[in-house]
Amino acid sequence: MTKDVIALTPKMPDLPTLLAGLYAGGPDLGVNTTADGAVVQLCGPDGRPLVSVEAPILIQVPGETTRLLDHAVEDGPVWWTEARASTAVPEAGRLAGSFAGRLATVLGGTVWPPEAATTDVVPLTTDVSAIPAPATGTPAVDVLTDTTAVVIQDRPLIAMTSWLSDALRTATTTDRALQIVTPPTARLTLPTRTALRGLPNRWIVQDPEHGYYDGLSGAVLHWKNGTFTPVHDEQGATRVAEAFTPTPDTGDRQLILTLRTRHPADENLVLGHALETAFQHLTGAPPAGWSTAEPVNLPWSTRQLTDLARARAPRPTWLVAVGHPDRPTLATVRVLRTPAGVEEDITLALGYSGDEAPPLDAIKDLATALDTEHRLVTLLTSLRAARRDLTVPPSFEAPPIPVAFTLGSDEAAAIGQARAGQPPLGPMPARIGPGGEPALHYPLSDGTDPHAWSVFQHLIQHLKRG
DSSP, X not given: OOSEEEEEESSOOOHHHHHHHHGXXXXXXXXXXXXXXXEEEEEOTTSOEEEEEEOOEEEOSTTHHHHXXXXXXXXXXXEXXXXXXXXXXXXXHHHHHHHHHHHHHHHTOEEESGGGOOOOOOOOOSOGGGSOOOSOSOTTOSEEOSSEEEEEOOSSEEOOOHHHHHHHHHHHHTTOEEEEEEOTTOEEOHHHHHHHSSTTOEEEEEETTTEEEETTTOBEEEEETTEEEEOBOTTSOBOBOTTOOBOOOOSOEEEEEEEEEEEOOOTTOOOSHHHHHHHHHHHSSOOSEEESSSSOOEEOXXXXXXXXXXXXXXXXXXXXXXXXXXSOEEEEEXXXXXXXXXXXXXXXXXXXXXXXXXXXGGHHHHHHHHHHHHOEEEEEEEEEEOOTTOOBOSSXXXXXXXXXXXXXXXXXXXXXXXXXXXXXXXXXXXXXXSSSSOEEEEEOOSSOOTTHHHHHHHHHHHHHHO
């Protein structure tokens, strides 16, 4: 039984309905709140949390339940109420399923996973007082040590939910690693992969035949001194798991754009327009929605995301944006307040099947628009053989291959047009945009030649010396 259960309902679960669901364990269990009331917990007689329920969120973005759960709901907004069961108590998973089933029965919705749904009273037969008390007040964290917060996830797609985002934030502020443990059938969304890309954070795959390994690097892992660490061979090299094999090339491709913009810190500044321009050029439509976590629940609004970033400044703001269901498109945005102004670090990924051509010919015009309208600093465009749905499996994936690099006009002027425009080893850039100090657009490859990485590295070294 999965420990994460979600009720999807057309009506907002009100307090009486939530309480009716929480009494799935009978009147002897207690209810309390945490996280300033954002999380409601069903507790055992000793107050130990058995099921934690996050505040319902209204999903107003088409296709989000299908993207994250492969579970379609009827058209229109839907309320997403997620319950997370304790892994320490056997009955907790069934309690979470009964909670969600009761909400769906009262409000006319559905439950994911469907087999978890029930309305039965689940008696607590385990002596919870014999189970060690959890060392953390963060519901998403299952094991907490001095160095590591471990989250156990048993769902097909590991999204950067508010649960997981909160666990990552807590781990970071306490100088701990976040390590997510999943079965080998799980995949990550791109926002989750981005969060786990740098050590000491890890994605740990628990393979029944091969033990534990890192789902992004393939390193064989073991539990040592309160954390998962690599296993080394006799020569001291990190062992790679046998299960970490190359992903078969199905013809699917991902077009990935990594760009930065920099704006003066002006009270009239509106963020998000650079991302909106990229969506328009590459998909023909603006983003469908945005949020600070997955699922993405808010309709696209540059004004609202600007208000959020301004309220959080000078702290950074991290956002997710998605496209419309007909074209897999996903972006992460990090808004930073720096001495130079306000910067947007954007990673945008688009998925294509083997019979679809990525719009490489649109990149130059997009780069021009980003520079002339949105103060582009840099833009790197690359192509990779990877899943059209933009999810990440626990297997080897070849790195993306650079297609083009664009240096914004302000950056080119700072380096010097003479130097930036004449790299000794190539490639020769196209000058784009108006004026005597244009942006420089360097073609690197068609996305099939791995040698393009060497060309790109030489170019960057030349520009840095300027």
